Amino acid sequence: MAKKVASSHSIPFWRDIRVLRVIAQVVFLALIAAGIWWLFNNLQYNLQASGLKIGFRFLKNTAGFPISEGLHYSPTDVNGYAFFVGIVNTLKVSAIGIVIATLLGVIIGISRLSSNWLVKKIAGVYVEVIRNIPLLVQLFFWYFAVMLTALPLVKNSIHLPGAIYLTRRGVYMPWAIPTDSFGTWAWYILGGLIVGAGVYMFRRTQLKRAERPGFPIIWAGTVFILILAAGWFITPGNPLKLTIPVLNKFNFTGGLSLSTSFTALLLGLSVYTAAFIAEIVRAGIQAISKGQTEAASAVGLSKVQILRLVILPQALRVIIPPLASQYLNLTKNSSLAILIGYYDLMNVGTTIFNQTGRAVEMILLIMASYLTMSLLTSLAMNYYNKRMKLVER
Amino acid sequence: MKKILVVGMLLVLVLSIAAMGQQTLQTILDRGYLIVGTNAVLPGFGYLDTTTGEYSGFDVDYGRAIAAAIGVDVKFIPLTAGERLTALQTGQIDVLLRNTTWTLTRDSMDLGLNFCPTTFYDGQGFIVRKAEGINSVDDLDGATVCVTSGTTTEGNLADVFRAHGLSLKTQVFADTEASFGAYDAGSCDAYTSDKSQLASLRTTAKVPADNVILPDTISKEPLGPVVRHGDDQWFDIVKWTVFATFFAEEHGITQANVATFESDNPSVRRFLGKEGGMGAKLGLSEDWAVNVIKAVGNYGEIYERNLGPNGLDIPRAGSLNALWTDGGLIYCPAWR
Numbered sequence A: 001m002a003k004k005v006a007s008s009h010s011i012p013f014w015r016d017i018r019v020l021r022v023i024a025q026v027v028f029l030a031l032i033a034a035g036i037w038w039l040f041n042n043l044q045y046n047l048q049a050s051g052l053k054i055g056f057r058f059l060k061n062t063a064g065f066p067i068s069e070g071l072h073y074s075p076t077d078v079n080g081y082a083f084f085v086g087i088v089n090t091l092k093v094s095a096i097g098i099v100i101a102t103l104l105g106v107i108i109g110i111s112r113l114s115s116n117w118l119v120k121k122i123a124g125v126y127v128e129v130i131r132n133i134p135l136l137v138q139l140f141f142w143y144f145a146v147m148l149t150a151l152p153l154v155k156n157s158i159h160l161p162g163a164i165y166l167t168r169r170g171v172y173m174p175w176a177i178p179t180d181s182f183g184t185w186a187w188y189i190l191g192g193l194i195v196g197a198g199v200y201m202f203r204r205t206q207l208k209r210a211e212r213p214g215f216p217i218i219w220a221g222t223v224f225i226l227i228l229a230a231g232w233f234i235t236p237g238n239p240l241k242l243t244i245p246v247l248n249k250f251n252f253t254g255g256l257s258l259s260t261s262f263t264a265l266l267l268g269l270s271v272y273t274a275a276f277i278a279e280i281v282r283a284g285i286q287a288i289s290k291g292q293t294e295a296a297s298a299v300g301l302s303k304v305q306i307l308r309l310v311i312l313p314q315a316l317r318v319i320i321p322p323l324a325s326q327y328l329n330l331t332k333n334s335s336l337a338i339l340i341g342y343y344d345l346m347n348v349g350t351t352i353f354n355q356t357g358r359a360v361e362m363i364l365l366i367m368a369s370y371l372t373m374s375l376l377t378s379l380a381m382n383y384y385n386k387r388m389k390l391v392e393r
Numbered sequence B: 001m002k003k004i005l006v007v008g009m010l011l012v013l014v015l016s017i018a019a020m021g022q023q024t025l026q027t028i029l030d031r032g033y034l035i036v037g038t039n040a041v042l043p044g045f046g047y048l049d050t051t052t053g054e055y056s057g058f059d060v061d062y063g064r065a066i067a068a069a070i071g072v073d074v075k076f077i078p079l080t081a082g083e084r085l086t087a088l089q090t091g092q093i094d095v096l097l098r099n100t101t102w103t104l105t106r107d108s109m110d111l112g113l114n115f116c117p118t119t120f121y122d123g124q125g126f127i128v129r130k131a132e133g134i135n136s137v138d139d140l141d142g143a144t145v146c147v148t149s150g151t152t153t154e155g156n157l158a159d160v161f162r163a164h165g166l167s168l169k170t171q172v173f174a175d176t177e178a179s180f181g182a183y184d185a186g187s188c189d190a191y192t193s194d195k196s197q198l199a200s201l202r203t204t205a206k207v208p209a210d211n212v213i214l215p216d217t218i219s220k221e222p223l224g225p226v227v228r229h230g231d232d233q234w235f236d237i238v239k240w241t242v243f244a245t246f247f248a249e250e251h252g253i254t255q256a257n258v259a260t261f262e263s264d265n266p267s268v269r270r271f272l273g274k275e276g277g278m279g280a281k282l283g284l285s286e287d288w289a290v291n292v293i294k295a296v297g298n299y300g301e302i303y304e305r306n307l308g309p310n311g312l313d314i315p316r317a318g319s320l321n322a323l324w325t326d327g328g329l330i331y332c333p334a335w336r
Helices: A001-011 A015-049 A081-112 A116-129 A135-150 A180-209 A217-234 A260-284 A290-299 A305-338 A345-356 A359-388 B001-016 B024-031 B060-071 B086-088 B153-163 B177-186 B195-202 B232-250 B268-273 B276-283 B289-295 B299-307
Strands: A157-159 A166-167 A170-174 A176-177 A239-243 A256-259 B033-038 B046-050 B055-058 B074-078 B093-097 B113-115 B121-122 B124-129 B142-150 B168-171 B189-195 B211-213 B221-225 B226-228
Touching: A081 A116, A081 A305, A081 A345, A081 A359, A116 A260, A135 A260, A135 A305, A135 B177, A157 B060, A170 A260, A170 B168, A180 A217, A256 A260, A260 A305, A290 A305, A305 A345, A305 A359, A305 B168, A345 A359, A345 B153, B024 B033, B024 B060, B024 B232, B033 B060, B033 B086, B046 B060, B046 B074, B055 B060, B060 B074, B060 B093, B060 B232, B060 B289, B060 B299, B086 B093, B086 B113, B086 B226, B121 B195, B124 B153, B124 B195, B142 B153, B142 B177, B153 B168, B153 B189, B168 B177, B177 B189, B177 B195, B189 B195, B195 B211, B226 B232, B232 B268, B232 B276, B232 B289, B232 B299, B268 B299
Parallel strands: B033 B074, B033 B093, B142 B168, B142 B189
Antiparallel strands: A157 A166, A166 A170, A170 A256, A176 A239, B046 B055, B093 B226, B113 B226, B121 B221, B124 B189, B124 B211
């Protein structure tokens, strides 16, 4: 005992691993701090030397440039609001893109493992072709080759049944717009959602207790739709009105229009990301040992049931983390929008910095916006991942 | 691409120890060549011939003129509309010659730039398809207009539609080729830009004759060289190089006759470096103006070469780009 104490005293601190570890961390931290300080100092110095001042007051100045996509906006609004419109447009294309890419990716991923030779090969070719062509090239393909070449001019648009028009300006379709009584009906929507969620929870616990598989969402959905329908008839007047696109001098007005840029960007992003998601899904499914499938089919489950009840719940644990990074990629890749003329936050942001000359501030704002979006997506996906993890008892 | 470049330039701003300030001329002499930021895709003004690797155009000629005044080589860097101001601010280029409009914001302390004399008076207009039967801006109510980002045109466009009470849809692209390409493919009813650019782009349309430039001019677009704040000597050199081309045309001095030009006119003699010590005042050799004319010719010759009937064919007579003696705005201050 005495010997041990003596020996620990005899080790000088520069050879004591515990002390060294602390010192290493401190030095590392100090180096990073010094690096950041140096960069910041340099920025200040160079900005001063070139006569530039940092400030965000320009966000309150009138924007003065047009934006033809997304929220209601006019050139008399301020730069800050214009940037917000851009952020919403990015969120719009990313959110819809994520949904489409996930659906498409899951279908293709499962198809790659299909026992049908043709389906398997088609899925394989899809993944290999799409994954190996740069996204930028694909976006140009969708925009210039498909939208601007294959589709007709506005005046001889392709007319699909149900007043849907495909043109080089975009896709036009009938759309329901809210009328004055929509506010009353909105309460029924809210009520329907709450009751629907309640039914879902109730049915789920019921099924769990009975240890039977089933689809609680069908019950919940039916209740929701019934409440909506009841609300529709009780509310005086029609809460929604159908508008149909009509051809004017230059273009269609009325109805819902998806601009060419938006459609091309959405297609490009979803198709591209779906290829990666397909591979993630395939890998996730293959990570589950074959014995499980065999055991499940021995118990008498059908193929769909095996996939839904045995394979996917376990595969999800493998799938979710890489899936989350694909979602982040899709959001960040949407910044290529400016090249095909979609008003995302990068496009509006660059326009603002060109108009005001505030490059440093705008680049900072753009970076902060993407960072916030990505961190929020990560947070949501991490939470989902935690819930899906195998609970060990 | 653009994003990467702009971020790169900002990184330079963050990382570099500034080599700016009062020594642009010395920096160029030490380096041995002048760096000019220009356009690479605008025939007539700044165009890179990809088969020969040679730049040509009105702005390019002015870059060569400035290099000749100092007596160094010249190197051109192609820039997009969005990159150009940042490239100049961060010292990537010595002078910006890329059909850049002189505006208060750009010329102020806000952006820290100085505009040299206007070399080309332009104005924004519209190009439309003949078959549409559009005769003026008022016929464009409800039309979709393609625009290139990073220019004054977006603001002008919104202003004029607001003033005329017309409804407008726009589509903004990062570069001119995509933007004009979308118009040419029928995605937009009109494309808007400076009229000189429209004339240039019209030649690249699928069927040039199917497109027509509207007579309306909706803005003032004085274009000229731009330099950074903080180096008055350099500002003076670029300014007077431009004036030298004006002066030479006014006095009949051309690329062909400048070497042997003789005159008793005192200000012409000062121009030719025979008296007055004008070169030393700018920090240049006495025959600097002669070298400028030897390299690119006078204003009229530069215009003729790039924008005349053999080039873009933008009529000069009666326009603001005529000499002041012919009723235009091309005017050189006193050479003394």
